[in-house]
Amino acid sequence: MTKTQETVVAAGALTVGAALLARRVRAARAVDFRDACVVITGARGLGLEMARQLGSEGARITIAARDQGELDRARHDLADRGIDAATTVCDVGNRDAAQRLVRDVVARTGRIDVLINNAGVIQVGPLEHMQRGDFEEAMAVHFWGPLHTMLAAIPQMKQQGGGRIVNISSIGGKIGVPHLAPYCASKFALTGLSDSIRAEVSKDNIHVTTVCPGMMRTGSPFNAWFKGRHRDEFTWFAISDSIPGMSIHSARAAAQVIDACRYGDAELVITLPAKLAVMINGVVPEAVATVMALANRFVLPQPTDESGDHRHSGWQSLSDAAPSKLTALTERAAARNNQLPH
Numbered sequence: 001m002t003k004t005q006e007t008v009v010a011a012g013a014l015t016v017g018a019a020l021l022a023r024r025v026r027a028a029r030a031v032d033f034r035d036a037c038v039v040i041t042g043a044r045g046l047g048l049e050m051a052r053q054l055g056s057e058g059a060r061i062t063i064a065a066r067d068q069g070e071l072d073r074a075r076h077d078l079a080d081r082g083i084d085a086a087t088t089v090c091d092v093g094n095r096d097a098a099q100r101l102v103r104d105v106v107a108r109t110g111r112i113d114v115l116i117n118n119a120g121v122i123q124v125g126p127l128e129h130m131q132r133g134d135f136e137e138a139m140a141v142h143f144w145g146p147l148h149t150m151l152a153a154i155p156q157m158k159q160q161g162g163g164r165i166v167n168i169s170s171i172g173g174k175i176g177v178p179h180l181a182p183y184c185a186s187k188f189a190l191t192g193l194s195d196s197i198r199a200e201v202s203k204d205n206i207h208v209t210t211v212c213p214g215m216m217r218t219g220s221p222f223n224a225w226f227k228g229r230h231r232d233e234f235t236w237f238a239i240s241d242s243i244p245g246m247s248i249h250s251a252r253a254a255a256q257v258i259d260a261c262r263y264g265d266a267e268l269v270i271t272l273p274a275k276l277a278v279m280i281n282g283v284v285p286e287a288v289a290t291v292m293a294l295a296n297r298f299v300l301p302q303p304t305d306e307s308g309d310h311r312h313s314g315w316q317s318l319s320d321a322a323p324s325k326l327t328a329l330t331e332r333a334a335a336r337n338n339q340l341p342h
Contacts (some may be wrong), residue, residue: 034058043202045218055083098148125227162205171195207264219334
């Protein structure tokens with residue numbers, strides 16, 4: 001055997017050994033969610049899907065959201081599945097409210113084992129129609145909210161000997177996407193916050209998982225906010241969300257998030273297209289930037305007059321193309337995941 005061959009064999013053996021060791025370490029971190037106290041922010045979409053699956057494993061679920069009606073519908077959905085969940089009205093963007101949420105959960109259950117920061121808001125439209133308030137709202141929900149809940153929960157987790165934190169960021173927290181500036185800016189902030197806090201709390205047996213999903217069929221386009229040519233914006237967003245292979249069923253996405261939480265994984269990127277996009281952006285960012293610029297110029301709706309400064313929900317932005325057969329999967333997801341108007 002030549003020296004080169006020996007080097008290749010040694011490198012291969014080292015790689016296999018490292019992979020086996022990593023697998024063993026991951027398995028050792030696994031936790032059982034039965035009787036675990038789980039707090040989830042957001043009562044629709046992915047949050048509701050995770051509550052269903054964690055509740056089916058015997059976890060004690062608390063859901064927090066800003067809207068009482070959404071919470072009531074989520075609680076009834078879970079009760080129909082044999083899951084007795086607690087709900088609480090809370091705007092996590094408000095520090096006092098977030099602290100009160102954690103304090104009340106601990107007072108009721110004695111601990112907090114899993115915190116899932118999932119609450120979200122989506123504003124879609126050209127930068128010309130976005131205002132400071134759009135960015136402030138996105139930051140309040142995606143950055144300040146998770147920061148508030150983590151700062152409130154971490155001391156309790158330290159005291160009880162550990163815990164799990166899951167922060168639902170986005171592929172938009174790794175790659176900037178045109179017409180989603182407030183969303184991407186705030187999700188980038190959450191990704192950085194989540195990754196940096198992870199290193200500091202690992203010594204206390206607290207595992208922080210940053211989740212960056214690609215397109216998920218949760219029904220969210222109907223409750224997103226659209227500016228500019230809002231009907232055209234809603235159409236492209238809803239159709240993109242419905243493309244098989246490009247988007248993933250919300251239940252499958254929830255299962256992946258729960259699995260990552262169970263094993264204390266550092267990061268989870270959901271969907272193959274999202275993983276490929278992150279990889280390509282890391283290698284040839286200029287090419288990705290060029291594609292995004294071309295999409296913004298030739299594919300996405302162009303700005304309009306000052307009327308485009310007013311935002312409309314997805315339900316206020318329906319068009320001939322959406323809903324349609326092209327958005328059927330998103331419509332089913334909306335019906336499944338507490339996204340319908342009431």
